[in-house]
Amino acid sequence: MATLKLAVTPDKVAKDGSHKIRIALGHKSVTRYIVTRFKIDHLSQFKNGQIVKRPDAAIINTKLRNLLNEYQEKLDSIRCIQMYDCRQLREILINSTTAGHTAATFQAVAGSYITELIEDGRGNYAKLLERNCRYFTEFTKGEFLLSDITPEIIHNYARFLRNTKRVGETTIGMMMSRTRTIINRGVKKQLVKYDVSPFAYYSIKSSPVREVDITIENLLKIKNHLPKEKKLRVARDLFMLSFYLGGINLADLLDVDFRKTDKIEYIRKKARNLKLGEQRIIITIHEDARPIINDWMNRNTGKLDFGYKFTYSNFYRYLTRSLNTLAEELKINQKVVYYSARKTFAQFASELGIPDGVIDYCLGHSDKSKGIIRYYTKVRQKQAEIAINRVIDYVNNPDKYKDYIEMRADVMMMKG
Template sequence: MATVDAKIYVHHYKNDGTCNVKIRIYHKNQYRFIDTPHYLCDKQLKKHPENKGEFLIKDHFIKNLVNTELDQCRLAISNLGFKLKLFSPDDLKSFLMQSDESIDFIQFCEEFISDLKELGRHKSAANFNTIKNSLVDFFRRKKVFMDEINVDTLSDWERYLRKERTMTRSNQFNRPITTVQKPLTNASIHNYMRDLRSLFNHARRKFNRKSLGVVKIEHYPFDEYKIVEAPQTKKRNTDVKTLKSIRDCEPAVSSRSELARDLFMLSFYMCGINAVDLYQIDESNIINGRLEYNRSKTRDKRKDNAFISIKIVKEAKPLLKKYIGNLSQRYTNIGGLNKALSRGMKEVCKLISVNGLTYYWARHTVGNLARNKCRMSKDDVALALNHVDHGRKTTDIYVDKDWSIVDELQEKVTKLLNQVEVDN
């Protein structure tokens, strides 16, 4: 049986002359401690008659508050019944700390986003931060409890997102900047709701411990609320003549358009490598004339850590040498690089008189040309683009990846670009 009592230790005396009252938990021959909000000064304490290292509470008001909290802990433990034996000392401490607390969803989001940033997942952190900020705008407060995220809220939030909205954010100098946001499209609504659902699921995984019979978040509004379907993605690939125009255009030296042109072509030569991976790689990723790395977008979701090995073809060598290891010094985070690429590609589009091309078109173009012009199989295209094939997971256990297939696809696609010069 687990027990709880109040403890005030002499060695916990603070510089301001106060001591914190702690709840001590004894379970499975181990102690755990929970800080309380009660800090007592000398006149509220008296020496323990038997233990010189402890104080006792003299203040009757505080003593009654602490006794009430202890009774609540004992009741929570008693209600666990036989499940108590499943709890480790840490589990029990966590359970008692959360048993009477309403979960602040915004606080959870902030902690979760902070963890993502520490893991280097800045793109995901930025997406989730957008959702958190939107909820704060919608509720007009910075504390939103889990039970407030319900079916009615989701419907109201969707209507809110479909209207013009005014929002205030701090700029890089921590000054408030107010902007007017246009109504979101179906595609954006889908993404917002998808990301909110993901945050909600992460919260359920953190606070619900079904194996221990602890379910802090019982409701799940996404069972009833139907997220609007995302419209079919517009094809984002271009032809080889446009590729040649991008490669041969002459933007200003050291400009964002030069950066965009170079990285677009580097992505094309290197089988559609993502900008975040170009941002993260360095010289250590070059092994025997190949670029070997784990794709950032999916490395935490795959057993092979999304590893891929790409041959550094001659066209890519000067570009890779120019930018490898430099992008992370030039930009504080991937968000800064993405903004520069976005603006740079708009300038490139003006130079070659086309509209709408973005950096990501390079990746789509590799796949499209490999399949439709070079007649490579879809499996080979998926391998080169480092996609996971959910339908062939079992087969992948038996079959090693053959990077020469990727080399063949890379060579054929690159030759298409060179062939245009011959034809012309």
């Protein structure tokens, strides 16, 4: 069990002959010291853990007792002290009690970032980080210093997820990626430095591509269907609206003010605060999208209003179930989720030969293309309008593009 007490080390003498009062931390038969700002002129002024033979002794003893209580409170909050040696405990105590300084533990950095994400409206990602933080804390049996995370710790955490939590390889990859996010955040905030990166010898497996795009035949089934049941109307209309607006995500779609007559303008919630220059997306509203918007738009707020008071998470689940029912009713033999609209738009655009940079702009991805043109928003906006019009025209007139798509597929095969 770790202990704290006030102490003076006789061999540590300042040039003027004074001695600093220290807090002695004892743990696993080892003692480490935390230096305080208080000092005595000679050893006779310190007896049985207190200042004596000084006119200000009572005041200093009170301040020292308060400081000792502060450290004791932090020590008591560490749930599994046996995970640490005496040096590690000392670092946690120092980092967590310095005014204005965040404790350089994995849990503290994760908690700070999670709070920031929630304040920025990115609650879903915050929940994912919180889940990983719980798993990592279960693995380490309590708070764990960032400075003590080594490649071996990372390797053992992956084994813990696989053998103890029994999660799949895809989930392991996601958890390890979130672990790296917290570690990188600690590095960027200069809370920790590594001679060898914890991930130096661990490769995070890429998540498999979600094959949820649908064929043009199945998209036409959804487009041409006019269900009477409200939940199916909501599902059909949101799906098609995402497709018509370049694959916009649901969180962004529900936040759009549609009172502007000809276009929408937004920054993806997922990407907010991640880049120095936030990428604003401007999409011209296609005439096929306007009737859907008019049916559901709240005239006061300009946002889509379906008459439900669900939380976003509950509404997303409601939409997912409704889309599943719609697909069954239409006898669609492919998986259909809201994300299918986004994937299908991207797939059709690619088949039509639309440049990747333009597709990325429509989807709100960072533009990896070269050249100064990527900085001209008006150029990208016009290109996006042309791309969306072409994709929708392809859906409305598939035979018009059949020969071109087949020819382009043959050319791509020959290049491969």
